[in-house]
Structure formats: C-alpha cells, structure tokens
Amino acid sequence: MLTCWLVSEEEIHHPIQLLHHHTHTLGRSPETKIKDQKCSRQQVELRADCKRGFVSVKQLGSNPSSLDDVVVGKGNQVTFKPGQKLYLLNRLYPYTLQFRDESTSGSSLLGRKEGTGHWSQGLRVSMQDPSMQVYKDEKVVVIKDKYPKARYHWLVLPWDSISSLKALRSEHVELLRHMEQVGDRMVQQQSPNRLHFRLGYHAIPSMSHVHLHVISQDFDSPCLKNKKHWNSFTTDYFINSQDVIAMLERDGRVSVKDGAGELLKLPLRCHVCREEQTTMPKLKEHIRTHLLS
DNA sequence: GTTCTAGAAC
DNA sequence: GTTCTAGAAC
Known part of the structure; x- marks a missing residue:
C-alpha cells in the first residue's frame, strides 16, 4: 500500500500525510502556516485514494483554489494527481502530491524493491x-x-x-x-x-x-x-x-x-x-x- | 498502464 | 469444453 503526501512546493511546512479514504480539510491554520484572511479555515476538502493514485479536491471556501491553471470553484470537485499543482488560494500556496512506498521509509530490509510511487x-x-x-x-x-x-x-x-x-x-x-x-x-x-x-x-x-x-x-x-x-x-x-x-x-x-x-x-x-x-x-x-x- | 480471472460467447 | 472479453484491483 502506498502512502499519500501533500507537499508544500515552497517548503513552508513538512509534507502532510493524507490517509487512504480519509477526508482532510486544509485552509488557514497552524498546519499550513497560512494567515491570509482571504483563505477560509476550511478552504478545501481532500480525500486520498492510495490504490488509484489520486486525491479528490473539493473547494469549500468562497475564494478560488486552482489546479494547474484551472479554478476549481466553490462546491466543485476535481481530481488531483502527482505532477499537477494545487494552489490553495488565488494562485498562491502551491502544493504537489507524492505517493510513496511505505517500505522505503525507516529501516530497509534486504531484497525489498525500491518504491517508485504509483x-x-x-x-x-x-x-x-x-x-x-x-x-x-x-x-x-x-x-x-x-x-x-x-x-x-x-x-x-x-x-x-x-x-x-x-x-x-x-x-x-x-x-x-x-x-x-x-x-x-x-x-x-x-x-x-x-x-x-x-x-x-x-x-x-x-x-x-x-x-x-x-x-x-x-x-x-x-x-x-x-x-x-x-x-x-x-x-x-x-x-x-x-x-x-x-x-x-x-x-x-x-x-x-x-x-x-x-x-x-x-x-x-x-x-x-x-x-x-x-x-x-x-x-x-x-x-x-x-x-x- | 498491466494483471488476473469470472463468466459470457462461441 | 475452450476462447475471449471486460471489469476490479480496498
């Protein structure tokens, strides 16, 4: 099973793990270190699918979140895949996705294949x-x-x-x-x-x-x-x-x-x-x- | 993208 | 009985 990580492109904070089939709300909070008042405390809702290798993103806040160049829009849901960039607000606060093989973290065992992601x-x-x-x-x-x-x-x-x-x-x-x-x-x-x-x-x-x-x-x-x-x-x-x-x-x-x-x-x-x-x-x-x- | 396999089609 | 397709993969 792969693990899913939300990575701050500007390395403002450590990657956030998104658990399989769990919802994670992201917005203005100590977790993201975002203090911009335009950003809702519940800006987006994320739900990772580690089997299929994507994250569903739903915009909850009123101000625009965007995926690459496309605005998500309030209430809309889009599919976020590795290689794409999610901007939490107004083309700011870029995030990328990483799917990692949990077997590569921590102590390694012999004969284990190197994780190459999804x-x-x-x-x-x-x-x-x-x-x-x-x-x-x-x-x-x-x-x-x-x-x-x-x-x-x-x-x-x-x-x-x-x-x-x-x-x-x-x-x-x-x-x-x-x-x-x-x-x-x-x-x-x-x-x-x-x-x-x-x-x-x-x-x-x-x-x-x-x-x-x-x-x-x-x-x-x-x-x-x-x-x-x-x-x-x-x-x-x-x-x-x-x-x-x-x-x-x-x-x-x-x-x-x-x-x-x-x-x-x-x-x-x-x-x-x-x-x-x-x-x-x-x-x-x-x-x-x-x-x- | 592939692998696997249940069951449809022949 | 065998061939072949098509959907799941938690």
Whole structure:
C-alpha cells in the first residue's frame, strides 16, 4: 500500500500525510502556516485514494483554489494527481502530491524493491533512467514504450513536468513542434524499411506526464491485446500531433471532446480497409494480410 | 498502464 | 469444453 503526501512546493511546512479514504480539510491554520484572511479555515476538502493514485479536491471556501491553471470553484470537485499543482488560494500556496512506498521509509530490509510511487507515474521514472533513453536533448527525451503496440513505438517526453494535454497553453507550441520534429527524426533514422507511422497523443492517457506516441502502423506486437489498446490508436482517441499543435495555436488550449472514453468501446475495425472484425485474435490475423505487398 | 480471472460467447 | 472479453484491483 502506498502512502499519500501533500507537499508544500515552497517548503513552508513538512509534507502532510493524507490517509487512504480519509477526508482532510486544509485552509488557514497552524498546519499550513497560512494567515491570509482571504483563505477560509476550511478552504478545501481532500480525500486520498492510495490504490488509484489520486486525491479528490473539493473547494469549500468562497475564494478560488486552482489546479494547474484551472479554478476549481466553490462546491466543485476535481481530481488531483502527482505532477499537477494545487494552489490553495488565488494562485498562491502551491502544493504537489507524492505517493510513496511505505517500505522505503525507516529501516530497509534486504531484497525489498525500491518504491517508485504509483503506476501512473511510471513514465516519469522511466524517462529519468539512462538505460531507457533512446535520445535526449535540452528540451525532450525519447524512450521506447515498455509495452510496444507495434514494431516501432517510441514516446517523446518533455523534461518539463506537464501533467497532461489539459495543462498545455500557447507558450508550449514551440515545445510541441520540437517534440514532433524529434519524433519525425526517430522515424527517419531508426526505421529501415518504409513503414507508415503516426505521431499523436491519447485523448485520455492513463500515464501522467505529456507524451507523444510515435508508432508504426503495422500493429504487429504481442503487447497489443485488447479492444482498448486497438481503439486508442485507431480511432479519434488518437489525436494527431499536428492537430494538437493547430488547436493550441488557434485556441491557446487543447480541448478533448466529452465522451472520448467511449471511443475505446467501438467495434474492432481494420485501420487499413475499415473491415469490422468480431474478436481481437481475428483482427490480429486480419491486419497481417495488410503487412505484405 | 498491466494483471488476473469470472463468466459470457462461441 | 475452450476462447475471449471486460471489469476490479480496498
């Protein structure tokens, strides 16, 4: 079981432990050392889910608390994940989340695995591991997907901690262009034959930290196992990098349609000839026929 | 994200 | 009886 800690970004006080499925009220108090009268004594209510790796945040006070750049709003509830920043009041008093393996604290025992936090933070761990890095420069790092869904499947990640598409703003356009350029270069350099590739983002990714998928369109991989896998790369759930950049240039934000998650439940359809298949094994057999020629 | 497995579908 | 999917993971 992981433990959950609320960390004051400005190190005003020690991390506060949030117990699994317990509510914790945070506001103007000796605990936070906040004396600002605009902050309610019960500014937000927090409830940690250590199994799923997030904290529910409900704003109780009248003045705005915000998650990244988005105001929560009184009475509203949002999901707070590691990598995101919670500002208790008016973009002040920033907090981050940490899920830690309790086995790493205190005296260590032999043979115990090092705690790496919640599974959804796996990419943040992998990108820092030199043995996983395929390419890196001052802005981004490229790693191979741990469970590739095709013969070639890379992830391009920025060093900057950007939790998801929702946190992207106009100022990130240049970074995203660079990520795409690096992705294009991976395709040209590493791929010997002329396989078709797509570069894009998942509408609702499971893993934290913005990552660009660079994936060959053979989908010839034992790790491609279920409908969710298939539809996440072959429906509108997969948003082309160019479309994300265009949206960011035009609106200053990336909007993901409501119900994008439903796209994962669509029938299995071949991405080449659009023919529908009834089961995954049949689909996998079918797409082999498009490999030749 | 994956693993596991109950029970639906065949 | 076997294959395959899809939801839980406290």
